[in-house]
Amino acid sequence: MAEPLNRREVLKLAGATGLAALASSSAEAGIRQGWVVGQLTGARALVQTLLAEGTSCVFGIPGAQENEVWDEMKKQGLPYLLCAHEFSASCMADGAARATGRPGVLCVVPGPGITNALTGIGEALLDSIPLVCIAGDVGRGSKYRSYQVHELPNAALLKPVSKVVFEVSSVGQIPQAVRQAFQAAMCDEPGPASIVIPYNLLIESHKYHNPPLGPCVSPFDETAFQQALALLSDRSLRVGIYAGLGCMAYSDTLTRVAELLQAPVATTVSGKGVINECHPLAVGWGYGKQGTRTAQEAFLRVDLVLAIGVRFSEVSTGFYCLPQHPKMIQVDINARNLGTVLKPTVCVQADAGVFLTRLLAHEANLARPTNAGLQACIQKWKQEDALEHQKIYPTCFVEPMSFILALRRATCAETLVFVDVTMSEHWAAEAFTVTQPRTYFNPTDNQSMGWSIPAALGAQRVRGDRPVVTLTGDGCFLMSGMELSTAAREGLPVKFFVLDDQAYHYMQVLQKQAYKRTTATELARLDYVSLARGWGVGYAEIASMQDLEGQIKAVLAMPGPVLVRVVTEYSKRPMRWIKAVKGRFTDELSTAQKVRFLGRLGARSLAVKSLDD
Numbered sequence: 159m160a161e162p163l164n165r166r167e168v169l170k171l172a173g174a175t176g177l178a179a180l181a182s183s184s185a186e187a188g189i190r191q192g193w194v195v196g197q198l199t200g201a202r203a204l205v206q207t208l209l210a211e212g213t214s215c216v217f218g219i220p221g222a223q224e225n226e227v228w229d230e231m232k233k234q235g236l237p238y239l240l241c242a243h244e245f246s247a248s249c250m251a252d253g254a255a256r257a258t259g260r261p262g263v264l265c266v267v268p269g270p271g272i273t274n275a276l277t278g279i280g281e282a283l284l285d286s287i288p289l290v291c292i293a294g295d296v297g298r299g300s301k302y303r304s305y306q307v308h309e310l311p312n313a314a315l316l317k318p319v320s321k322v323v324f325e326v327s328s329v330g331q332i333p334q335a336v337r338q339a340f341q342a343a344m345c346d347e348p349g350p351a352s353i354v355i356p357y358n359l360l361i362e363s364h365k366y367h368n369p370p371l372g373p374c375v376s377p378f379d380e381t382a383f384q385q386a387l388a389l390l391s392d393r394s395l396r397v398g399i400y401a402g403l404g405c406m407a408y409s410d411t412l413t414r415v416a417e418l419l420q421a422p423v424a425t426t427v428s429g430k431g432v433i434n435e436c437h438p439l440a441v442g443w444g445y446g447k448q449g450t451r452t453a454q455e456a457f458l459r460v461d462l463v464l465a466i467g468v469r470f471s472e473v474s475t476g477f478y479c480l481p482q483h484p485k486m487i488q489v490d491i492n493a494r495n496l497g498t499v500l501k502p503t504v505c506v507q508a509d510a511g512v513f514l515t516r517l518l519a520h521e522a523n524l525a526r527p528t529n530a531g532l533q534a535c536i537q538k539w540k541q542e543d544a545l546e547h548q549k550i551y552p553t554c555f556v557e558p559m560s561f562i563l564a565l566r567r568a569t570c571a572e573t574l575v576f577v578d579v580t581m582s583e584h585w586a587a588e589a590f591t592v593t594q595p596r597t598y599f600n601p602t603d604n605q606s607m608g609w610s611i612p613a614a615l616g617a618q619r620v621r622g623d624r625p626v627v628t629l630t631g632d633g634c635f636l637m638s639g640m641e642l643s644t645a646a647r648e649g650l651p652v653k654f655f656v657l658d659d660q661a662y663h664y665m666q667v668l669q670k671q672a673y674k675r676t677t678a679t680e681l682a683r684l685d686y687v688s689l690a691r692g693w694g695v696g697y698a699e700i701a702s703m704q705d706l707e708g709q710i711k712a713v714l715a716m717p718g719p720v721l722v723r724v725v726t727e728y729s730k731r732p733m734r735w736i737k738a739v740k741g742r743f744t745d746e747l748s749t750a751q752k753v754r755f756l757g758r759l760g761a762r763s764l765a766v767k768s769l770d771d
């Protein structure tokens with residue numbers, strides 16, 4: 159009969175067994191890199207999958223239904239950033255995604271966590287930005303009780319703003335749901351994908367053996383490509399390229415195709431940076447009355463528009479006022495975007511990068527000789543635009559366009575610039591020259607006010623190697639300014655430039671033209687000095703036009719996050735976007751509507767007392 163083991167021998171055996179198991183586990187992990195394996199809780203499996211998918215940071219606020227996840231993130235070393243509001247969590251994830259090209263990740267509780275985040279997730283949906291939203295849910299299955307806290311229809315709330323919502327019903331589904339969400343966020347047209355996980359599944363355990371998913375297979379319409387190639391091979395047709403965010407990962411390839419075709423390149427607002435705007439063929443954004451005059455002039459001489467990775471949305475087309483050209487090729491990975499607004503000659507369902515690469519393989523059929531005349535005209539038009547932008551309009555304080563130009567001169571090409579929903583966003587789209595991809599950002603199609611401050615913080619968190627600045631108005635600042643407390647706590651050195659005129663000036667301009675008065679547009683005068691002191695951030699004030707570039711450089715040299723009040727007075731500087739939209743809107747009014755509008759304007763113009771507030 160064997161002698162019983164003493165305590166020391168038991169501990170030695172247990173240690174040896176543990177080391178053997180650890181070695182076996184390490185070997186298995188090495189063989190199955192990216193797999194999620196072993197007996198794990200749902201929360202642990204979730205975090206391991208996020209790490210396997212390359213998550214750089216998770217943005218959000220912990221809560222009762224998701225504390226298990228946040229504890230696991232800390233335990234496994236997955237970076238996270240606590241924000242002040244879940245609207246900001248979705249915007250931070252959005253900013254991180256735009257700056258890196260990879261899905262941004264947020265983690266929110268059900269109920270108010272989800273509803274607070276919906277605006278930012280909706281921005282990502284309309285702007286084609288890849289997000290993964292991890293949302294908790296109330297207890298389900300055997301753990302369900304009536305009237306639980308946050309018991310809203312959480313999955314249903316997320317569906318309108320998500321490409322897809324994965325509802326997890328068992329603990330074993332968690333890694334696969336996360337992987338599918340990452341894949342859905344990036345495949346085809348990017349966008350947000352959401353996962354809803356009942357909190358009780360996070361503490362249950364399961365034996366996992368979950369591999370990574372295979373790569374997406376992008377659609378490619380070969381027949382349509384050949385039709386497009388035939389059109390582009392016709393050297394009698396002058397080609398112009400209209401490029402959107404879908405081209406952002408293919409800047410070099412797009413530029414080579416433009417040079418091959420000797421085609422001027424205009425971009426959407428969100429596409430700024432897909433080509434170096436100093437390139438001899440780059441003409442700025444838009445190509446109608448709403449964009450740069452250079453783009454408008456260049457495209458008046460175009461017979462064939464090659465539109466790649468664009469949807470022709472309301473903002474980028476100035477309320478759909480782009481001119482119709484004799485021929486058009488539209489290329490988009492999402493078939494639903496093809497031919498929806500304008501009616502192209504050829505629609506090609508394809509990834510922008512694949513399409514452009516395929517074109518380069520047909521250089522002999524496509525190549526045009528260098529068009530020195532066109533390039534000289536583009537240079538001349540750009541110089542004329544620059545002179546127009548540099549005109550000084552009378553003002554007592556800082557004129558926004560002058561500030562935008564000075565900000566461009568003061569910042570380096572690698573600076574990440576986040577522009578909010580202000581009157582100045584349209585001047586910035588025209589005049590702020592972008593030379594590198596993923597350096598200029600604007601909430602284009604949902605126009606979410608307050609977006610830029612948290613989005614910039616999200617980008618700074620994952621791109622600590624880059625300087626980051628925001629340009630926002632005081633109205634937008636009121637919506638998300640509390641996130642400066644996040645910047646202070648985390649030491650995120652974003653420079654926050656706030657154009658302060660104590661008004662929703664954008665709304666004032668729109669209302670004055672339509673109603674001859676303003677309503678609900680005047681804002682409180684804020685004590686920015688005290689706000690900065692209370693949040694623990696640096697402070698500066700720019701109140702004059704004298705040496706704007708030097709004043710901005712002084713701010714950029716300050717350490718840490720800095721709140722900058724730019725005392726603004728809007729001048730009578732014209733804006734192409736507003737003028738184009740007004741003209742288009744007026745054209746669509748019926749005769750009766752025009753009469754009613756004109757009668758109202760006439761009556762109010764006789765008012766002696768100001769009708770504004």
